Amino acid sequence: MNGKSLMVLRGEIKTPPMSEAARREAGYLIRRLQQGENLDLPHSRPMPGIGPRCHELRVNDANKTWRMIYRIDHDAVVVVEVFEKKTRTTPRRLIAECQRRLRLYDQAAGD
Numbered sequence: 001m002n003g004k005s006l007m008v009l010r011g012e013i014k015t016p017p018m019s020e021a022a023r024r025e026a027g028y029l030i031r032r033l034q035q036g037e038n039l040d041l042p043h044s045r046p047m048p049g050i051g052p053r054c055h056e057l058r059v060n061d062a063n064k065t066w067r068m069i070y071r072i073d074h075d076a077v078v079v080v081e082v083f084e085k086k087t088r089t090t091p092r093r094l095i096a097e098c099q100r101r102l103r104l105y106d107q108a109a110g111d
C-alpha cells in the first residue's frame with residue numbers, strides 16, 4: 001500500500017458495534033486520509049483544541065453517530081479515539097484524554 005501508515009491508539013473500527021456500512025465508510029475515509037487527501041465537512045472537521053493537525057472524522061450509522069479523533073503526521077494517520085457521539089459538544093475529559101495520549105505517543109516516538 002502506498003501512503004501513510006495507520007496507528008490506532010484507542011478504540012476499534014469494527015462490526016459490531018458499528019454496522020457493516022458504517023465500518024466500510026470509516027475504512028474508505030481513512031484510506032483517503034492515508035493517501036494524502038484532506039477531508040472537509042461533512043466528513044471531517046478540524047479539532048485545534050486537541051492539537052495541531054487534529055481532526056474529527058464523522059461517520060453516521062443507522063441510529064448512531066461515530067466519531068474518530070485523528071491526527072495527520074508526516075508518515076501516519078494516528079487515530080487517537082473512536083467513540084459514539086451522543087451530544088453536540090465533545091466532552092472536555094475526552095479532549096484532555098486525547099491530548100494526553102498524543103503526548104505519550106510523541107514521547108515514545110521521540111518527537
